Amino acid sequence: MPPKVTDIQPNADNAHVLEEETAQAARRIVATYAQDFLDGVTLMSMLGVEPAGLVHKKVLAEQEELAPKKSSKKASKKASKKATKKATKKATKKATKKSTKATKKSTKATKKATKKA
Template sequence: MPPKVTDTRTASAEALHAVEAETALAARRIVATYSHDFLDAVTLSCMLGVEPEGLIYRKVAAEHEEAQPKKAAKRTRKAAAKKTTKKAAKKTTKKTAAKKTTKKTTKKTTKKA
């Protein structure tokens, strides 16, 4: 059986923590570059686990919701607009069909003569 391998790291825990802080800072910079607004940046950094110390996503999201203006509900009448366009389309097709039949009858009479 092989002998046990002991930890041979010479770096201290403080040095490892410094590397983690540098990595988190670099990740925050990348998140800030690719985010569209502040809430997006906070959301992404919290999802990745690189948020600054003391940042609480729930508080930021609640403040953002309060700052957004509430929109009034509007009802649109799209059904009425669709009916009128269908009626207009039917009228135009009827007119073109009538024109085609008159052209055909005039062509027939000129061929017979």
């Protein structure tokens, strides 16, 4: 026997309203958990619930234009930290070499003094 067909089919209009409500709820949840605006836009785009007119590529391009100003300060700080580390390493190496030379000279002098006596 063929399966029974019922007259209970969802209306197309009801499905559209339900999808919009679900998308709004998803946007609220994403906005709650997003750390910043770009993170929220990225998550909404990944879920497919971004608002009409919001294009991830445009938002990303705008954020990248603003980002180099901030990153240049970090890059200069990192470079200065590396330079200071190198300078301190060189200074410690020189100091250890000088101290080892001094100890060698003092041991030679004590050996000579003990031989003469």
